[in-house]
Amino acid sequence: MKKKIITIIAVIVLGMVIFLSFPYLLDQDPKNKLKKIGYTTEEQNAISKLSKETQNYLEHKPYQDNLLEFITNKDFKEEYLEKYLEWVIPNMKSEDIIYIVNNNYIHDNYDNNTLSLMRQEYYIDNNLNRYLAYQTENQTATGEDVIAYINSNVDLGFYENTESTDLSKGILMIANKHYTLGEYVPENLVSIDSNYGKTGYLVKEAYEALKKMFDDANAQGFSLKINSPYRSYTTQVTLYNNYVAKDGITIADTYSARAGFSEHQTGLAADITSKNTNFDSFDTSNEFKWLQEHAHEYGFILRYPKGKDHLTGYMYESWHYRYIGIEAATYIKDHNITFEEYYAYFVK
């Protein structure tokens, strides 16, 4: 009898405990918490797929009316959710917030123009103020033009604000009217066999690639030959001064580099023509056509293409080829950009 009473009391007590703790247990249920905050079933389901940590974070925040837009965006990254939600720019679309946060393009002010620059393929965030300054001066320039121009440092002026080039970039080192080589001499120059044209020197890796290219082309009946390979600082001094004496500085600067700024001094560039053509007629030769199609397969690019002189600083030169390796050369050919643009975005 006594046992029975104790059991009944125990059952009643247990029942009371469960009954009293029911609201508490309910409250621990994340879905219930989220519901209380104001999230719809659809939103609750989306949230339940996120990590426990994120769920906990959302359970302690007021209702976020654009949350579902963020979570369902194809570029949504859960680790940035806090930034998407807390970094609020009035009237900005969630897709733009995601794009900016994912790329870390964080600034104080945004307008549609800034956003459209940021969406350009080769946009570099450090250059934003220069893009905007250039646009103010050149109202008709397209976004693409602005990016190409500034990434090529043309706003800094040719031969003004120059800086030493980064030699550690190896075969991707750049030499142009902004980046100087000083009196640099490449370490691994090798002597060119006279079968390949004018004798002289090239950096070994570039020479090996060039030989392969010439061998393949010439085996198919073409006749590529080297016209001018490596040139030292002092050779370029003489060459440039002669051109200035002949044509004056302004014209000489359109086709000849000043000493310290010539790509020939890297040992990675060569002027190439064919047996039957000189510089001026090379453009119309079959050899030129072959190079147009195949140079990138050997790691070479046409360095000063037609219509890009405002970026490269030099008039079109059908004969000047630069070795940068197959990957970079293929990219540049496929995307029709200059080495200046490639360097700013991928190398620097």
Ligand code: DAL
């Ligand atoms: N002709 C090219 C630009 C040079 O002088 O290096």
Ligand code: ZN
């Ligand atoms: Zn050249």
